[in-house]
Every structure is written in structure tokens, then in C-alpha cells.
Amino acid sequence: MAGRRALSLAAMSRLSWRYLWRNYRRTSIMLLAIGVGVWAMIFMTALMRGMVDQMIADGIDALPGLVQVHHPAFRDDPSIENSIPPPGPQLLAALGSPPVEAWTGRVKVPAMISSERNTRGVTLLGVDPAGEIALGFDPASVVEGRFLEGPRDPGLVVGRKLLERLETDLGKRVVIMSQDPDNNVADRGFRIVGVFEAKLSGHEERQAYAGLATVQELLGMGDQISEIAVTGGDYRDVTALHARVREPAGPQLEVLPWTELDRYLGLMLGVMDGFVLVWVIVIFLALSFGLANTLMMAVFERVREIGLMQALGMNPSAILYQVLLESLMLLILGLLLGNLLAIASIQPIRNGIDLSVVAEGFEMMGVSSVLYPALKMQDLVLANVVVIILGILTSLLPAWRASQYRPVEAIARN
Numbered sequence: 001m002a003g004r005r006a007l008s009l010a011a012m013s014r015l016s017w018r019y020l021w022r023n024y025r026r027t028s029i030m031l032l033a034i035g036v037g038v039w040a041m042i043f044m045t046a047l048m049r050g051m052v053d054q055m056i057a058d059g060i061d062a063l064p065g066l067v068q069v070h071h072p073a074f075r076d077d078p079s080i081e082n083s084i085p086p087p088g089p090q091l092l093a094a095l096g097s098p099p100v101e102a103w104t105g106r107v108k109v110p111a112m113i114s115s116e117r118n119t120r121g122v123t124l125l126g127v128d129p130a131g132e133i134a135l136g137f138d139p140a141s142v143v144e145g146r147f148l149e150g151p152r153d154p155g156l157v158v159g160r161k162l163l164e165r166l167e168t169d170l171g172k173r174v175v176i177m178s179q180d181p182d183n184n185v186a187d188r189g190f191r192i193v194g195v196f197e198a199k200l201s202g203h204e205e206r207q208a209y210a211g212l213a214t215v216q217e218l219l220g221m222g223d224q225i226s227e228i229a230v231t232g233g234d235y236r237d238v239t240a241l242h243a244r245v246r247e248p249a250g251p252q253l254e255v256l257p258w259t260e261l262d263r264y265l266g267l268m269l270g271v272m273d274g275f276v277l278v279w280v281i282v283i284f285l286a287l288s289f290g291l292a293n294t295l296m297m298a299v300f301e302r303v304r305e306i307g308l309m310q311a312l313g314m315n316p317s318a319i320l321y322q323v324l325l326e327s328l329m330l331l332i333l334g335l336l337l338g339n340l341l342a343i344a345s346i347q348p349i350r351n352g353i354d355l356s357v358v359a360e361g362f363e364m365m366g367v368s369s370v371l372y373p374a375l376k377m378q379d380l381v382l383a384n385v386v387v388i389i390l391g392i393l394t395s396l397l398p399a400w401r402a403s404q405y406r407p408v409e410a411i412a413r414n
Contacts, residue, residue, distance in 0.1 A: 012318070016325040019302065030294045031334050034387075037287045038338020039345070041280050041383045042375070046346050048279075050374040052272045056235065058199050059265040060258055064135050065103075065229030066238045067245050068261060072254045074226065075261075080109055080181055083224035090248040091228075099241050101232035104131025107215045108226040111178040113158075113208060115166040122162065122208045124176060126215025126225075129153070135231055144170050145194035153211040155193030159204025163195055170195055176208070180220045188218045199370075236269065276379055280386045288394040291327070296398040299323065306402055307411040316403035323402050327395035328388075335384050346375050 020027055060066065069091075071082040086105055087095060095103045107126030112119055129148040133139060139147050147157060156174065158166075168174060170192055177187040190210065198204045216222065232241050238257045246255040259266030299306070306319060352370040 008318075012322050012325060016322055016329060019322075020326050020329055023297075023301070026294055026297065027330065030290055030330060031337060033290050034287055034331065034334025035337030035341060037283050038335055038383060038387060039341040041283050042338065042342035042380060043345055043373075045276050045279060045379045045383070046342070046373040046375045047371065048275065049272065049376060049379060050372045052268050053374050054372060056265050056269060059262050060235060061136055062198075062200070062203055063229070063258055063261055064132075064137070065231050066233070066235055066258050067230040067242050068256055068258075069228035069230070069245065069249050070226070070254045070256075072252075074254070078108060078110060078226070080179060080219055080221055080224075080226075083107075083221055083226055084228075084253060086223050086225060087228060091245075094244055094248040095228075095230065097244070099232045099244060100230055102131070102134035103228060103230040104128055104135050105212070105225040105228050106132075107212060107219070107221070107224075109178050109215075109219065111176050111208070113162070113166065114175045114177070115168040115172065117167040118165060120162060120165055120205075123206055124178060124215060125207060125209050126212040127151075127209055128212045132209075135229055141196045141198065142194045143197050145192070147194050147196075148209060148211055151211045151213040153193075154190070154214060155210075156190035157194035157196060157209040158192055159201075159207060160195050160197050161201050161204035162206075162208065163192070165205060168192065176210070176218070178219060182220075186219050276382060277386070280383050281390070284387055284390050288390060291330070291391060292394050292398060294330070296401070299398050299402045303405060304411055306405050307407045307409070310405070310407040311411065320399045320403040323399035324392060324395050327391060327399070331388055331391040335387055339380065339384070342380075343375070346373050349373055350375075 069084070071084050074082040074084075094100070104127065106128075107124070109124050111122055111124035113122050113124075127148065128151045133147075137147075142157065143160070145157075146155075148155060156176070163169065166174065173189050173191050175187055175189050177185055180186040194209075196204070196209075212225075216224070230241065230245055235258065238259070242255065242257045249255045259269070309319065310316070350373060352372050354370055
């Protein structure tokens with residue numbers, strides 16, 4: 001019995017392959033349509049996935065950290081009054097164990113920076129350079145001068161855009177002004193020791209880095225800090241990291257993951273997976289009409305042959321399976337072509353596409369001007385599975401139609 005079934009399947013496969021290429025022009029056009037459609041699905045998904053991933057990565061770099069610890073009122077009023085003490089023993093123990101990979105304490109307050117020509121509002125960041133680098137700051141982004149050398153470094157590192165707005169230069173002195181705990185103006189002169197470039201120019205204009213101890217001394221805040229930034233693991237799932245920090249931090253502190261700190265980015269991550277599925281389905285729905293038409297025409301062309309096969313003993317279910325097998329072969333060939341086209345077109349641009357001509361528009365969306373396509377296995381698998389499933393469903397109508405012919409009427413048809 002097993003041998004007969006295998007032989008029947010082999011014979012059915014040969015018949016399906018022969019009938020598929022009976023009209024090679026129509027089959028070739030349909031193969032090209034499926035291939036281009038699959039290429040469009042995968043290629044555009046890779047571009048969108050790359051854009052969203054880059055947007056999220058840039059957003060997390062700007063936060064920074066996947067989880068942050070603050071005073072409950074800090075996000076509404078980021079002033080010195082809403083500072084927190086450095087981590088206690090329990091929190092320190094949690095920050096020193098997995099899944100935490102790195103953490104740092106920072107002072108983050110609004111301030112004014114003045115040069116001899118101009119004045120700007122900035123966010124003054126008092127940082128420990130080693131902790132900041134461990135958290136993700138790239139020292140190579142400092143394109144002039146140097147980064148801070150320690151928490152007591154008296155220098156200041158600013159962005160290139162801010163340097164231009166202040167109409168000053170590396171090595172020049174500027175004055176930083178902010179408020180101390182008594183709401184008095186605290187000011188100090190800093191020499192610009194470094195200039196950094198960011199992927200998003202807005203970050204260059206809004207942030208200035210100084211040593212953590214230097215800023216604490218300037219503001220008279222003792223060892224208080226504004227936030228604790230923590231990173232570790234995959235940014236797509238920070239549940240374990242968030243839970244590890246939240247419990248020892250206690251109810252008096254606010255512990256939030258990056259998805260709540262920047263709800264827009266969190267929403268984009270959630271929407272992206274749904275977008276990929278909708279995009280694949282919409283593209284294939286357009287292709288499904290051509291696929292159904294191709295199979296239906298193939299059925300109409302051989303009505304008499306189908307009737308003859310039924311008269312010779314081939315049952316209707318076998319005819320249905322044969323037409324579905326033709327559809328499956330056509331889909332597999334189209335998928336193979338589309339996947340090869342997608343991989344061949346994405347590989348040459350995997351190191352980035354320079355879109356600096358529309359940099360300002362991308363900046364408004366929070367995306368850098370270099371787009372890195374992200375070809376993910378999950379997107380390839382999703383596109384292929386959806387095409388196979390919807391393709392088989394689309395083929396059911398012509399297959400069912402072929403299986404319903406009555407042998408006498410089919411043979412008599414001209």
C-alpha cells in the first residue's frame with residue numbers, strides 16, 4: 001500500500017510539473033510576479049525593520065539605559081529637589097548581578113551655557129566617564145579633543161551643533177548656570193575639552209557632559225544623583241532586568257523600562273511586528289488574483305483531459321490534490337526566486353544607505369540619515385509561510401472546480 005501511495009504521489013508530481021509548464025509563458029509571468037512580490041515584501045520589510053531598529057537604538061542611546069531609577073517626581077520636574085541618594089547595599093547587590101550588565105549614576109539638570117557671544121539652554125549631565133562608556137557612550141564619537149577622564153574632571157564636553165550655536169571653539173571657556181537646592185543661581189566656568197558628534201544632531205545641541213563630582217560640587221548636592229541608568233540583555237524584552245532592579249529599589253523610587261520612558265519608541269516596537277504581517281498579507285492579496293487566474297485557466301484548458309482521467313478511474317480528490325500540487329510547485333519556485341532577489345539586493349547595502357539628502361525629515365522622525373536594512377530570519381520565515389498558506393487557500397477554488405467536472409460532460413466539451 002505504501003509503495004502504491006508513493007508511486008501515485010510521484011506520478012501526480014510528474015503530471016503537475018508537466019501541466020505547470022504546458023503554457024510556459026503564463027507560468028513564467030506568474031513566477032516573475034510572485035518572485036517580485038516576495039522580493040518587495042522582504043526588501044521593504046528589511047528597510048522598515050532597519051529604520052525602526054535604528055530609531056530605537058538611537059533613542060535608547062539618548063536616554064540612556066534600558067531601565068532607569070528616579071525620584072517619583074523627577075520626570076515631571078527634573079530639578080535638583082527631586083534627586084535621589086546613591087544606591088544602598090541591597091540595590092548595589094542587584095546592580096552587580098545578572099541580568100544587569102552595566103549601570104551608572106548621573107546628575108541630570110537643566111542649565112544655561114554662555115559663551116562670549118551666545119547663550120543656550122542645555123541639559124547638564126554630570127557623569128562618571130567609565131560608567132557612561134560601559135552604558136553605551138562611544139568615545140570615538142568625540143571628534144575633537146577628548147572625553148572626560150574622571151568624575152572630578154574640570155572640563156566640559158559639548159556637541160558640535162551646540163559649539164556652533166555658541167559661536168565658540170575647543171579650548172575656550174564657557175559659563176554653566178543652574179540652581180542649587182536653595183534655589184540660588186550656581187555658576188562655574190568650564191573649559192571645553194571635547195566635542196562630540198551624535199547620530200541625531202538634536203542631541204548635539206541639547207546635552208553637555210561634565211564630571212559627576214564636579215557637578216555635585218557646583219550644585220551643592222553632596223552625593224545625591226538624579227538617576228540610575230541600567231542596561232543588560234535584549235532591548236526587546238527588559239522584563240527580567242526591570243524586575244531585578246525594581247524590588248530592591250523599593251516603593252520610594254520610580255523604576256521604569258525604556259518602553260515607558262519613551263512611549264513613542266515602545267509603541268513603534270510593538271507596531272512593527274504587526275506591520276510586517278499586514279504588509280505581507282496585503283502584497284500577497286494582490287498576487288492571489290493572478291495566481292487564481294493562472295490556475296483557473298490551466299484547468300479550463302484541460303477540461304477534456306480531466307474528464308478522461310476521471311473516466312479511467314482517477315477520483316475527484318486526486319484531481320483536487322493534483323491542482324493544489326501545481327499551485328504548491330508554482331509558489332515554491334516563486335518563493336525561491338523572490339528570496340534570492342531579496343538577499344541579493346539587501347547584501348550590497350547592508351553597511352548602510354546614505355540618505356543625507358533627506359536628513360532633516362528623518363531627524364524629525366528620530367532616525368539618523370544612514371539607514372541600515374535589517375534582514376531578519378523571522379521576517380523571511382513569516383513571508384514564506386504566509387505566501388504558502390494564502391497560496392494554497394487561493395488555489396482551493398480552481399482545484400475544487402476541477403474536481404467537480406462530470407466525466408461525460410467534460411469529455412464532450414470542445
